[in-house]
Amino acid sequence: MKRLFFSSVLLAGWLLGAQAEVDPNFYIYLCFGQSNMEGNARWENMDNEVDERFQMLATCNFSSPKRTLGNWYTANCPIVSPWGGLGMADYFGRTMVAALPGNVKVGVVDVAIGGIAIEGFMPDKIAGILAKAESWQAERIRAYGSDPYQRLVDMAKKAQEVGVIKGILLHQGCSNNGDPNWPNMVKKIYDNMLKDLGLSGDSVPIFVGETEYQDQGGSCYAHNTVVAKIPQVIKNGHVVKADNIPGNGQDAWHFSAAGYRMFGRRYAFEALKVMGLEPKMDPEYQMNASLKKFFTPKSVPTTIQGKPNQNKKLILNCTYQDGHKEKINDAVCTSTDYVVTNGNIIKLGDPGTSGKVIATITDFLGVTHEFEITVKAEGTAAINAVNSDGDENKKVVYDLQGRKVNNGQWMMDNGQLKNAIYIINNKKVVR
Numbered sequence: 001m002k003r004l005f006f007s008s009v010l011l012a013g014w015l016l017g018a019q020a021e022v023d024p025n026f027y028i029y030l031c032f033g034q035s036n037m038e039g040n041a042r043w044e045n046m047d048n049e050v051d052e053r054f055q056m057l058a059t060c061n062f063s064s065p066k067r068t069l070g071n072w073y074t075a076n077c078p079i080v081s082p083w084g085g086l087g088m089a090d091y092f093g094r095t096m097v098a099a100l101p102g103n104v105k106v107g108v109v110d111v112a113i114g115g116i117a118i119e120g121f122m123p124d125k126i127a128g129i130l131a132k133a134e135s136w137q138a139e140r141i142r143a144y145g146s147d148p149y150q151r152l153v154d155m156a157k158k159a160q161e162v163g164v165i166k167g168i169l170l171h172q173g174c175s176n177n178g179d180p181n182w183p184n185m186v187k188k189i190y191d192n193m194l195k196d197l198g199l200s201g202d203s204v205p206i207f208v209g210e211t212e213y214q215d216q217g218g219s220c221y222a223h224n225t226v227v228a229k230i231p232q233v234i235k236n237g238h239v240v241k242a243d244n245i246p247g248n249g250q251d252a253w254h255f256s257a258a259g260y261r262m263f264g265r266r267y268a269f270e271a272l273k274v275m276g277l278e279p280k281m282d283p284e285y286q287m288n289a290s291l292k293k294f295f296t297p298k299s300v301p302t303t304i305q306g307k308p309n310q311n312k313k314l315i316l317n318c319t320y321q322d323g324h325k326e327k328i329n330d331a332v333c334t335s336t337d338y339v340v341t342n343g344n345i346i347k348l349g350d351p352g353t354s355g356k357v358i359a360t361i362t363d364f365l366g367v368t369h370e371f372e373i374t375v376k377a378e379g380t381a382a383i384n385a386v387n388s389d390g391d392e393n394k395k396v397v398y399d400l401q402g403r404k405v406n407n408g409q410w411m412m413d414n415g416q417l418k419n420a421i422y423i424i425n426n427k428k429v430v431r
Contacts, residue, residue: 026105026163027096029271030156030193031080031089032121032148033172035114036209039087041248041257043077046290046322047086050076054093055107059155060143070158072107080110083140086257087112088171088209091264092271094291098281098364099272108169109159111152113140117175118185121149149189153196165199167271171209173223174253182226183233190234201236205274207267210242212255219252238274240266244327258324261294265364281365293321295364300328300371308353308377312345316359316371331359338375348377380423397424 031037056075058067062082067073075093078084089108096106115137119125126148130141144151156165168190176182190206193199208230212218230237245263248256255263269279281287287295298321306312316328329343337355339346349355354376361369 021162022160023105023163025103026107027100027166028107028109028156028159028163029089029092029167029169030152030165031108031110031112031169032152033112033170034116034175035112036254036260037087037089037110037169037171038080038112038114039078039084039090039260040114040254041086041260043086043090044257046294047077047090047257049288049290050074051094051097051288053097053102053105055105056093057107057109057155057159059109059111059151070155072162075108079108080112081140081143083114084112086260088255088260088264088267089169091261091294092169092267093264095265095268095279095364096271098285098287098291099268099277099279101282102284105163107159107163109152109155111144111148111155112171113137113144113148115175116141116148116172118172118182118189121152121189122185123147123149149192153193156193156197160197165197165204167204167274168193168206169209169267170206173211173227174220176223177211177220178222178226180226182223183229186230187233187237190237201234205236205238205271206230206234207238207240207270209240209263209267212245212247212253213243216242216245216259217247217249217252238270240270262324262326279364283366287365290322292365294324296321296367297328297361297363297369300359300373302372303374303376305376305378306345306348307379308348308351310348312348312375314340314343314345314357314359314373314375316361316373318361328361331361333360334358345375348375351377351379353377 052074054075055072056079058069058071058073060081061067061069064082065076075090077086077090079089080087089110093106093108097104100106113120117129120129120141126141126146130138130146133141141148159165170186173182186208194201194204208227210224210227211220214221224242227239230239240263242263246256246259248254248259272279297318299319300316304314313329314331314333316331317325318328319325331343333340333343335345335355335357338348338357340357345357354374357373357375359371359373361371363369
């Protein structure tokens with residue numbers, strides 16, 4: 001009896017020890033999707049240095065680099081599969097560990113397959129998809145035990161032994177481009193994950209990324225109309241925008257390496273926002289030099305043009321120290337020459353006039369950068385078509401090329417303006 005009691009005490013102690021191994025400061029994010037989530041860009045030298053606080057759980061076996069299913073590794077590229085490259089999950093994790101306190105680790109559990117339809121993450125559909133898959137895709141499906149959803153759940157359960165699932169990342173759509181039922185299928189998969197992993201939707205958001213925009217070379221941009229419906233279908237669903245994220249210039253589906261870095265950061269910023277945190281680097285974080293260049297603005301255009309006598313939204317095409325470019329529309333702008341409100345110049349001057357604006361950008365590191373920009377009013381002044389035949393003496397007059405007529409005086413013909421079309425007081429006047 002004493003021996004039995006002693007054994008029970010040992011068992012209880014072992015169970016308590018096992019539970020203590022779950023680190024509440026190990027934040028786990030589940031990731032799934034198709035080739036953009038798998039990573040389609042070749043990583044570069046700047047991507048090689050990774051903080052050990054960013055971890056990946058191998059969801060399949062790798063031959064190069066050598067990784068074993070179910071083991072944790074520092075998240076060096078490729079982090080999804082042997083066939084993958086640099087993707088959005090890479091800079092999601094790097095941004096998260098930079099923003100979160102130093103005692104927090106971030107881990108990703110990622111299952112993604114190039115070209116897979118969303119139905120490929122439904123256990124009752126995958127057999128039919130596998131039967132029709134091309135050989136290259138079938139190989140990747142089989143690497144996940146012929147059931148990508150079940151492999152993701154199994155690895156998620158393993159991750160729960162050491163950490164806490166904080167969210168789910170999805171990027172998929174080109175294989176279901178514009179399908180109106182897509183949001184409902186995503187919800188079904190999300191609901192199944194919550195149930196199978198004992199999670200609550202209130203505490204586990206899903207972040208869904210848009211597809212490549214048309215102006216960046218994308219062909220699946222129509223899918224973004226259904227991605228936009230995710231927050232309506234899933235209470236804790238959030239859309240990650242892909243506007244101005246560059247494509248790779250080679251095909252109509254994939255982002256460039258710079259694009260994946262930018263997109264991963266956007267996923268991280270959205271996750272931080274949902275957590276109630278500001279998307280800024282932790283002051284104690286020691287960022288490596290390559291990552292610092294990615295986050296640090298270098299220059300903006302020194303001259304911007306706008307239409308005379310119209311408002312001008314200041315969108316800055318900023319070049320960063322690593323060479324990539326981004327459009328900044330939230331810089332703090334001030335001027336002694338113009339009235340500036342929320343990044344908008346309230347009415348530029350007459351044609352040919354110019355003024356100075358100071359644009360202030362505070363980067364992710366918390367460093368403030370100031371840039372002086374000359375804003376020029378170029379082109380024809382804004383007009384509204386009206387007729388006028390009254391006395392307009394002494395008012396400023398322009399021709400249709402935006403040039404002042406006789407320094408603002410009438411071109412006189414017996415004391416009247418000659419018959420023509422002019423711009424007077426911001427209106428088109430026919431004489």
